Amino acid sequence: xxxLTVKGMMAHWRRALLTGMAAVVGVAIVSGTLIISxxxxxxxxxxxxxxxxxxxxxxxxxxxxxxGTFIVNLxxxxxxxxxxxxxxxxxxxxAGTRQIRRSVLLESLLTGAVNALAGLxxxxxxxxxxxxxxNTRTFAGExxxxxxxxxxxxxxxxxxxxxxxxxxSGLGPARRASRVAxxxxxLELPPAPxxxxxxxxxxxxxxxxxxxxxxxxxxATGRGPLILAGATLSLAGLRLLGxxxxxxxxxxxxxxxxxxxxMPGVLxxxxxxxxxxxxxxxASALAIGLALxxxxxxxxxxxxxxxxxxxxxxRADFQLWPAAGQEAGDQKTGPRGEPxxxxxxxxLRALPExxxxxxxxxxxGTLADQRAVCAVDPATIAEVKDLELVSxxxxxxxxxxxxxxxxxxxAAGWTTGATVTMHAAGGSRTFIVKAIYRATExxxxxxxxxxxxxxxxxxxTTPTVYVRSAADDPAAAREAVARVTADYPGVEIHxxxxxxxxxxxxxxxxxxxxxxxxxxxxxxxxFGIVGTLALSIVERRxxxxxxxxxxxxxxxxxxxxxxxxxxxxxxxxxxxLGLGALFAWAAAGVFEHSSSPTEFTVPVGGLAxxxxxxxxxxxxxxxxxxxxxxxxxxxxxxxxx
Amino acid sequence: xxxxxxxxxxxxxxGIGAAAVTALDNVSVAVxxxxxxxxxxxxxxxxxxxxxxxxxxxxxDSGEVYxxxxxxxxxxxxxxxxxxxxxxxxxxxxxxxxxxxxxxxNILLPLRLAGRAPxxxxxxxxxxxxxxxxxxRHRPSQLSGGQQQRVAVARALVTRPExxxxxxxxxxxxxxxxxxxxxxxxxSIGELGQTVVMVTHNPAMAAYADxxxxxxxxxxxxxxxSPTAEQVLDRMQAxxxxx
Numbered sequence: 114x115x116x117l118t119v120k121g122m123m124a125h126w127r128r129a130l131l132t133g134m135a136a137v138v139g140v141a142i143v144s145g146t147l148i149i150s151x152x153x154x155x156x157x158x159x160x161x162x163x164x165x166x167x168x169x170x171x172x173x174x175x176x177x178x179x180x181g182t183f184i185v186n187l188x189x190x191x192x193x194x195x196x197x198x199x200x201x202x203x204x205x206x207x208a209g210t211r212q213i214r215r216s217v218l219l220e221s222l223l224t225g226a227v228n229a230l231a232g233l234x235x236x237x238x239x240x241x242x243x244x245x246x247x248n249t250r251t252f253a254g255e256x257x258x259x260x261x262x263x264x265x266x267x268x269x270x271x272x273x274x275x276x277x278x279x280x281x282s283g284l285g286p287a288r289r290a291s292r293v294a295x296x297x298x299x300l301e302l303p304p305a306p307x308x309x310x311x312x313x314x315x316x317x318x319x320x321x322x323x324x325x326x327x328x329x330x331x332x333a334t335g336r337g338p339l340i341l342a343g344a345t346l347s348l349a350g351l352r353l354l355g356x357x358x359x360x361x362x363x364x365x366x367x368x369x370x371x372x373x374x375x376m377p378g379v380l381x382x383x384x385x386x387x388x389x390x391x392x393x394x395x396a397s398a399l400a401i402g403l404a405l406x407x408x409x410x411x412x413x414x415x416x417x418x419x420x421x422x423x424x425x426x427x428r429a430d431f432q433l434w435p436a437a438g439q440e441a442g443d444q445k446t447g448p449r450g451e452p453x454x455x456x457x458x459x460x461l462r463a464l465p466e467x468x469x470x471x472x473x474x475x476x477x478g479t480l481a482d483q484r485a486v487c488a489v490d491p492a493t494i495a496e497v498k499d500l501e502l503v504s505x506x507x508x509x510x511x512x513x514x515x516x517x518x519x520x521x522x523x524a525a526g527w528t529t530g531a532t533v534t535m536h537a538a539g540g541s542r543t544f545i546v547k548a549i550y551r552a553t554e555x556x557x558x559x560x561x562x563x564x565x566x567x568x569x570x571x572x573x574t575t576p577t578v579y580v581r582s583a584a585d586d587p588a589a590a591r592e593a594v595a596r597v598t599a600d601y602p603g604v605e606i607h608x609x610x611x612x613x614x615x616x617x618x619x620x621x622x623x624x625x626x627x628x629x630x631x632x633x634x635x636x637x638x639x640f641g642i643v644g645t646l647a648l649s650i651v652e653r654r655x656x657x658x659x660x661x662x663x664x665x666x667x668x669x670x671x672x673x674x675x676x677x678x679x680x681x682x683x684x685x686x687x688x689x690l691g692l693g694a695l696f697a698w699a700a701a702g703v704f705e706h707s708s709s710p711t712e713f714t715v716p717v718g719g720l721a722x723x724x725x726x727x728x729x730x731x732x733x734x735x736x737x738x739x740x741x742x743x744x745x746x747x748x749x750x751x752x753x754x
Numbered sequence: 755x756x757x758x759x760x761x762x763x764x765x766x767x768x769g770i771g772a773a774a775v776t777a778l779d780n781v782s783v784a785v786x787x788x789x790x791x792x793x794x795x796x797x798x799x800x801x802x803x804x805x806x807x808x809x810x811x812x813x814x815d816s817g818e819v820y821x822x823x824x825x826x827x828x829x830x831x832x833x834x835x836x837x838x839x840x841x842x843x844x845x846x847x848x849x850x851x852x853x854x855x856x857x858x859x860n861i862l863l864p865l866r867l868a869g870r871a872p873x874x875x876x877x878x879x880x881x882x883x884x885x886x887x888x889x890x891r892h893r894p895s896q897l898s899g900g901q902q903q904r905v906a907v908a909r910a911l912v913t914r915p916e917x918x919x920x921x922x923x924x925x926x927x928x929x930x931x932x933x934x935x936x937x938x939x940x941x942s943i944g945e946l947g948q949t950v951v952m953v954t955h956n957p958a959m960a961a962y963a964d965x966x967x968x969x970x971x972x973x974x975x976x977x978x979x980s981p982t983a984e985q986v987l988d989r990m991q992a993x994x995x996x997x
Binding site for chain 1: 806811812831832835836838839840844846849850851852853854855863864866867868869909921
C-alpha cells in the first residue's frame with residue numbers, strides 16, 4: 114500500500130506539486146523569521162525594535178500557514194473526490210478502510226515533508242529579501258549583513274510545522290476517502306451532498322455575528338485583544354458561512370463579467386457558482402490574506418492622518434531653536450540650552466522675506482497639573498498656527514484670561530467664562546477661560562498673554578521663534594533668516610517638513626515591510642485559485658471537449674476560465690476588503706487615544722490599487738488553468754471510456 | 755445533386771511501428787443531402803474514426819474530406835472549430851449537455867458562442883420536433899437520459915447545419931428511450947430536411963436510417979438502402995462468422 118501511494122504521487126507529481134505550493138510559502142516565512150532572529154541574536158544585535166518585526170513576521174507566517182492549510186485541505190478533498198472510482202476499485206480488490214485512510218494520510222505526510230524542506234530552503238530567500246527591505250526602509254533598527262545562521266532548532270521547528278499542518282489538512286480527505294464504497298468503482302455515483310448545511314449556517318451566523326459584534330465593543334472599551342478575538346471569530350464564521358455567501362456574491366459580481374464576455378462569461382459565472390463549497394473555500398483563503406493587507410494599509414493611513422492634519426495646521430515655515438545641547442524638545446518639555454537673544458526677533462521682523470515672526474515662550478510642568486504653560490501673543494499666534502478655536506476668541510486672551518485645549522476643557526468641565534486656578538513659583542492666580550482650542554501634538558498647553566506668564570514666575574525660559582515666509586517663497590526666506598542667525602551662534606533653523614516627515618517616513622517604512630509580509634499571505638490565496646481551477650479542469654474534461662466540439666474557440670475557452678477566476682478572486686477580494694476595513698476601523702478606534710493617536714482614514718488610492726491588483730491577479734491566476742483547458746483534446750474528451 | 759459530405763480514399767492509422775492500428779483503410783463515401791445514413795460495424799471497425807474524420811474532429815493521414823465544397827483536411831484548427839460551430843451538428847453518446855445551463859440554453863449554445871441571434875421560428879420548430887417545449891427551463895440533472903439526448907439533437911439542429919453527426923446517440927439509453935429518441939430524430943429529419951450521419955452498433959437503430967454503411971477492419975464491406983433490422987443483423991452476423 115505504501116509503495117502504491119508513493120507511485121501514485123510520482124505519477125501525479127504535477128498535482129502533488131500544485132497541492133504543496135500553497136503550503137510552502139507559509140513554511141518559508143516561518144523559516145525566514147527564525148533564521149533572521151537567530152542570526153540577529155547570535156550577533157548580539159537582538160534589538161528590542163526587532164521584536165515587533167519578529168512578532169509581525171510570525172503572525173504573517175502563521176496566517177499564511179493557516180491559509181495554506183485551507184488550500185491543501187481543499188485540493189486534497191478535490192483529489193479524493195476525483196479518485197472515487199480508483200478508490201472504489203482498491204476497495205473491491207480487498208483494501209480495507211484503514212489502509213485507504215492511511216494511504217491518504219501518508220500522502221499528506223510526504224507532501225508535508227517535501228514542503229517543509231522546500232520551505233526551509235526558501236526561508237533563506239525570505240530572510241535575505243526581508244533583511245534588504247528592513248535595511249533600506251529603516252524603522253526598526255538595522256540587521257547586520259552577516260551570513261545567515263541555521264540552528265538545529267529552526268530545522269526541527271520548520272520540519273514539524275510543515276508536516277503537522279499538512280497532515281492536519283489531510284485528516285478530512287483521508288476520512289472521506291476511507292468511506293468510499295466498493296461499488297463506486299462500478300457506478301458513476303454523484304458526489305454525496307454535504308449534509309449539516311442548516312446547522313452549519315446557524316453556527317456560522319452565530320460565530321460571525323459574535324466576531325463582528327466584538328469589534329465595536331473593543332472600540333468602546335478600548336481593549337485591543339478583543340479585536341484579535343473578533344477578527345479570528347469573524348474569519349472562522351465566514352469559513353462556515355462561506356458556501357452561502359460565496360454563491361450569492363459570485364452571482365452578483367459575475368453579472369458584469371458575464372455581460373462583458375458574452376457566452377464565455379456567462380458560462381464562467383455559472384461555473385463559479387456550481388460548486389459553492391469549493392468557491393467559498395478558495396475565495397475565503399484569498400480573503401484572509403487580503404484582509405490582513407487591507408488592515409495594514411488602512412491602519413497606516415489612519416496613523417498618518419492626524420500627523421498630516423497637524424502638518425496642515427502648522428503655518429510656520431521654520432522654527433528657530435536656541436542653541437542645541439539637548440534633544441529636540443517642544444513646549445511640553447520646556448527650555449532648551451542657552452537663552453535666545455531677544456534682539457533676534459526684532460531683526461527677523463525687519464526682513465522683507467518674512468511675513469510673521471512669533472516667539473512662543475513655554476514653561477514646563479512646574480505649573481498647574483504638570484502641564485506646560487505657554488506665553489503667546491494673541492494677535493499674531495494665528496499667523497503661524499491654526500489653533501482651530503472651538504469657542505471663545507484669541508483676541509480676548511488679554512490680562513487675566515487663559516486659553517485651554519479642548520481635551521482639558523472636556524476633562525475638567527470648563528466652558529468659556531469658567532475660572533481656573535494656576536499654581537506656580539510666583540504663587541496661585543485665578544484666570545478666566547476665554548478661548549478653547551483643539552490641541553495638537555505640539556500645542557496641548559495652557560495659553561496666556563506674556564505679561565500674565567511673567568507674573569506667574571516662569572519668565573526666564575527661552576522662546577522658540579516661529580517664522581512664516583512672505584510670498585510663498587520659503588527658500589528665499591530661509592536664506593535671509595540664515596544670514597541673521599549667523600550672528601547668533603547656536604541658533605538652529607528647522608524646516609516645517611522635517612518634524613512631520615520623519616514620523617511619516619517611519620510609518621510608511623513599517624507599513625511597506627508589513628504589507629510585503631501580508632501580501633505573501635494573499636499570494637498563497639492566489640495559488641489556491643490556480644490549484645483548484647486546474648483540478649476542476651481535469652474534472653470537467655468531457656464538458657470542455659463537448660464545448661469545443663459544438664464550436665467553442667480555444668480563445669473562448671480561455672476567456673471562460675478567466676471569467677471564472679476573476680469572479681472567484683473578486684468574491685475573495687470583496688470579502689477581504691470588507692473585513693480588513695472593519696478590523697482596521699476597530700483598531701483605529703482603539704488606538705485613537707493612545708500615545709500615537711490614529712484616526713480612521715480610508716486611503717482611497719491605496720485601496721483602489723489593491724483592488725486593481727486583485728483583478729489583475731485573478732487574470733494571472735487563470736493563465737495556467739486556461740492553457741490546460743484550451744488544450745483539452747476533443748476526441749479524447751468525448752470518447753466514452 | 756451534390757453530396758452534403760464526402761470522403762475520398764481516407765486512411766487513418768493510430769500508433770507507430772508494430773503497435774500501429776489501421777482504423778480506416780482507403781474509405782470513400784458520399785452522403786447525399788437529406789439522407790439519414792447509419793454507419794454500423796463491430797467494435798474496432800473504424801466507424802467512430804470515420805465519423806470523427808467526416809466531422810473535422812480528427813484529421814486523416816491521407817485522403818480528403820469535403821463538407822459541401824469545403825475541403826476540411828486543409829483547414830486550420832481554428833477554422834475547423836468555426837466550421838463545427840456553424841455548419842455541423844453533434845450528438846454524442848453521453849455528456850452531451852453542459853450541466854450548468856438549462857435545456858433551453860444548451861440548445862441555443864452554439865448560436866450564443868457564435869454571437870448570433872437565434873432564428874426564433876426555426877428554433878421553435880426544432881424544439882417542438884424533439885418535444886421539449888415544457889422542459890426548456892430544466893437543468894440537465896432534472897432531465898432523464900432520453901430527454902438529455904433530445905436536448906442534444908435539438909442543439910445539433912438549431913444552427914441548420916449541413917450535416918448532423920451522431921455517435922452512438924442511444925448507447926446509454928434503455929430500449930424504450932432508444933426507440934423514442936430515434937422516432938424524434940427520424941421525424942426531425944423528415945420535417946426539417948436535414949442530413950444525418952449516425953454511428954451505431956445496434957442493428958435495430960440502423961433500421962431507422964435511409965442507408966446503412968457496414969464497416970469492418972477499417973473498410974466498407976456493405977452499403978444497404980433502407981434495410982430492415984433483420985437485414986442489417988444478417989450482414990453483421992455474416993461478418994462475425996467470417997472473422
